Amino acid sequence: MKLDARIPSGPLDKKWEKCLLEMKLVNPANKRKFEVIVVGTGLAGASAAASMAELGYGVKSFCFQESPRRAHSIAAQGGINAAKNYQNDGDSVDRLFYDTIKGGDFRAREANVYRLAQTSVKIIDQCVAQGVPFAREYGGLLANRSFGGAQVSRTFYARGQTGQQLLMGAYQALERQIGLGNVTMYPRTEMLDLVLVDGHAKGIVVRNLVTGEVSSHSADAVILATGGYGNVFYLSTNAVRCNVTAIWRAYKRGALMANPCYTQIHPTCIPVSGDHQSKLTLMSESLRNDGRIWVPKQPGDKRPSAQIPENERDYFLERKYPTYGNLAPRDISSRAAKEACDDGRGVGPGGLGVYLDFSDAIKRLGESKIRERYDNLFVMYERITGENAYKVPMRIYPAVHYTMGGLWVDYHLMSNIPGLFVLGEANFSDHGANRLGASALMQGLADGYFVAPYTVGNYFASNSVSRPATNHPEFTKVQEEVKQRTQKLLSIRGKRTPASFHRELGKLMWNNCGMARTDASLQLNLEKIPELREEFWKNVTVTGENNSLNQSLEEAGRVADFLEFGELTSRDALERKESCGCHFRTEFQTPEGEAQRDDANFAYVAAWEYRGENQAPVLHKEPLVYDELKMSQRSYK
Amino acid sequence: MNLTLKIWRQKDRQTRGEFVTCQARDIIPDMSFLEMLDVVNEDLMKAGHEAFAFDSDCREGICGTCSLVINGIPHGGQKGTTACQLHMRHFHDGQTITVEPWRAQAFPVLRDLVVDRSAFDRIIASGGFVSVNTGGAPDGNAIPISKVDADRAMDAAACIGCGACVAACKNASAMLFVAAKISHLGLLPQGQTERYQRVVKMVDTMDHEGFGACSVTGACEAVCPKQISLDFIGQLNRDYLRGSLKP
Numbered sequence: 001m002k003l004d005a006r007i008p009s010g011p012l013d014k015k016w017e018k019c020l021l022e023m024k025l026v027n028p029a030n031k032r033k034f035e036v037i038v039v040g041t042g043l044a045g046a047s048a049a050a051s052m053a054e055l056g057y058g059v060k061s062f063c064f065q066e067s068p069r070r071a072h073s074i075a076a077q078g079g080i081n082a083a084k085n086y087q088n089d090g091d092s093v094d095r096l097f098y099d100t101i102k103g104g105d106f107r108a109r110e111a112n113v114y115r116l117a118q119t120s121v122k123i124i125d126q127c128v129a130q131g132v133p134f135a136r137e138y139g140g141l142l143a144n145r146s147f148g149g150a151q152v153s154r155t156f157y158a159r160g161q162t163g164q165q166l167l168m169g170a171y172q173a174l175e176r177q178i179g180l181g182n183v184t185m186y187p188r189t190e191m192l193d194l195v196l197v198d199g200h201a202k203g204i205v206v207r208n209l210v211t212g213e214v215s216s217h218s219a220d221a222v223i224l225a226t227g228g229y230g231n232v233f234y235l236s237t238n239a240v241r242c243n244v245t246a247i248w249r250a251y252k253r254g255a256l257m258a259n260p261c262y263t264q265i266h267p268t269c270i271p272v273s274g275d276h277q278s279k280l281t282l283m284s285e286s287l288r289n290d291g292r293i294w295v296p297k298q299p300g301d302k303r304p305s306a307q308i309p310e311n312e313r314d315y316f317l318e319r320k321y322p323t324y325g326n327l328a329p330r331d332i333s334s335r336a337a338k339e340a341c342d343d344g345r346g347v348g349p350g351g352l353g354v355y356l357d358f359s360d361a362i363k364r365l366g367e368s369k370i371r372e373r374y375d376n377l378f379v380m381y382e383r384i385t386g387e388n389a390y391k392v393p394m395r396i397y398p399a400v401h402y403t404m405g406g407l408w409v410d411y412h413l414m415s416n417i418p419g420l421f422v423l424g425e426a427n428f429s430d431h432g433a434n435r436l437g438a439s440a441l442m443q444g445l446a447d448g449y450f451v452a453p454y455t456v457g458n459y460f461a462s463n464s465v466s467r468p469a470t471n472h473p474e475f476t477k478v479q480e481e482v483k484q485r486t487q488k489l490l491s492i493r494g495k496r497t498p499a500s501f502h503r504e505l506g507k508l509m510w511n512n513c514g515m516a517r518t519d520a521s522l523q524l525n526l527e528k529i530p531e532l533r534e535e536f537w538k539n540v541t542v543t544g545e546n547n548s549l550n551q552s553l554e555e556a557g558r559v560a561d562f563l564e565f566g567e568l569t570s571r572d573a574l575e576r577k578e579s580c581g582c583h584f585r586t587e588f589q590t591p592e593g594e595a596q597r598d599d600a601n602f603a604y605v606a607a608w609e610y611r612g613e614n615q616a617p618v619l620h621k622e623p624l625v626y627d628e629l630k631m632s633q634r635s636y637k
Numbered sequence: 638m639n640l641t642l643k644i645w646r647q648k649d650r651q652t653r654g655e656f657v658t659c660q661a662r663d664i665i666p667d668m669s670f671l672e673m674l675d676v677v678n679e680d681l682m683k684a685g686h687e688a689f690a691f692d693s694d695c696r697e698g699i700c701g702t703c704s705l706v707i708n709g710i711p712h713g714g715q716k717g718t719t720a721c722q723l724h725m726r727h728f729h730d731g732q733t734i735t736v737e738p739w740r741a742q743a744f745p746v747l748r749d750l751v752v753d754r755s756a757f758d759r760i761i762a763s764g765g766f767v768s769v770n771t772g773g774a775p776d777g778n779a780i781p782i783s784k785v786d787a788d789r790a791m792d793a794a795a796c797i798g799c800g801a802c803v804a805a806c807k808n809a810s811a812m813l814f815v816a817a818k819i820s821h822l823g824l825l826p827q828g829q830t831e832r833y834q835r836v837v838k839m840v841d842t843m844d845h846e847g848f849g850a851c852s853v854t855g856a857c858e859a860v861c862p863k864q865i866s867l868d869f870i871g872q873l874n875r876d877y878l879r880g881s882l883k884p
Contacts, residue, residue, distance in 0.1 A: 140781025
């Protein structure tokens, strides 16, 4: 299989313009003849559905939540990047492009990232016009803060609820189109399979989560904007129902899965408190603007933080990375925290934590200023831990947060299956091996507002495969397979709950395919995960019935897919015999303990092809070519 | 700690529901209320019984999905806290806790503790937006907005649409929810063009969906996990009066 990323020729800064000019258009009167299915209603899905409907296409939008407003984009706290240079600090499209490529450790596509940086400025304008209440300066202009991996302030924010406010903007645009009758909304409806007709994606099979009814929907194209797969680790900062099912089923129908081993571990999360825990909570990276991260210099120092004098504290990020200090990128900060704890210098119960200390910032700026910037985060911290971070330092530890990998897409955000588009976190395209803070919101909205509406239109205009009826034999066949799978889950009636399998899988993933991976640990996963999967299909218990609201059935289906996906992720991590960004193979590190890339052998996108049950997947490689930037060893010192 | 739970069981929208009693054993004070319910549900499933259906997703107090009335109070009575952020350290060993779904005509129960809040979506669809299509927006700094107005708009926009306000209100009124959206958009220059049509349309939809009238008792504000101020209802009433008088 030859992977053609369809990157336009010509200079980097003119590629998108050229692409836009070359794309075919659909006549306004003909747009209503085309229908598109959009699965997922987060930033990428809601913005794409609304924008496509505004253009005049027929849109069907699906989400498994009860309302499109519940999508997990809502939980993003810190902000959204844009190369506006409002702060006059030397920012530009080129600089955002460079920071993103470098942050991604030279494992992203230049052309995609450049387009993202170019588009970023329009996103802010669009969101302001929708009424997103971004933070303002006293003069009335937009305020910015800085984020990890950048030396300029380019992050726009709405208190600690930026994701919520951006999602409300996209959700309101979507609801407007629903009210106008241009979008048909299917909430509490989960996509369980993709349907291909003549090699093109032409529809989906879904389950109504209230009635259990399985049905088919056809369209001229399918957009998946179903988010990331971080919950393969069980504990993550994702919402508890985030899952891999939609993109995994697409993979099993032939879409390539790219770079699944690139999973980001976020440095600032509230540490795990016990086995009962259902999820981990992120403390926004923006806290690192004012908080200083430290551990005691002496291993095993159990004194309360206030009794440890200044000269016995190790501000390890400031020490190791003086230029970026506490704002070093996420992968580097997380590993540094892990090292400190591995040295026995971790703080809090179990020694799995480091301090994030605001006392200097409070002395410098006053408590009221800190309160204004972060109060909701401090309140959340106190609610969960029972500690007041204005008085004692926060304790934080890394946790799984974001997944850079996802379905392979070309420059048009179309997968290798014609007519199947993948947006936002669900695709692999823009963040390489590590995403910079405040870039996920940027990518989701860029894909949905400003890329897919054009590229999907181009697909409509240049393809002749018509929309099939849902009684087409392919739909009947796939629908039958979905029903059988559901029946199978219900008929096992074993002894273990879906959650217990999920927890066990999560432990395997975290221990063997987490912040540091080795050949041996990954081999172990390739042995253990299939065993666990086998046990699942013999011994899982799913209570209740099919024809009603059944959360245990929903959960079992998602866990079953994670049990397959975790194996592919481990395999991908095993094959990539280098360290890059968030993928840290212990065998491949510099003498200082930084990730050691191997550009001669691994400067490619790993795209995996499904070959059938019990068959090894096939690896396809898309070489990464750097015309504009020189691949270099990242340095944040 | 060990607790006795009286939880609402209801098969579906049509079937009559009832309280059933069950035990929650070996609960750790650091668990959230929903993690406690997870434990109860897993125990039930292991014994071959059906779990209680309840809605939750982000479990960090922002998605607005969780919807439990705990001991008679939506979200359980900790100030500014959703049920998913309510921790068991606020309960004591041996306590009996009742758990119910939101109760309101406009929020029919789908199963056990899960309700249908799509009426809120329909209220937004009727006018809770600024009518701008993608593309063609002016520069973000083209319209300066005073920090005071932007902050105030943000106070209103913080609403997570959970519906606790409706569940707490004796009339099941959605005034606080609607007022939050009216105020968020009405306080910003971008929202002025449609300000008065918006309020009339949203209030009409609210009435049509079966939410009750507001008598300003403030029960909504008291339980709101985002502490949305009752003052916004004043703003809604002023805008509505002006909107309904406008030709």
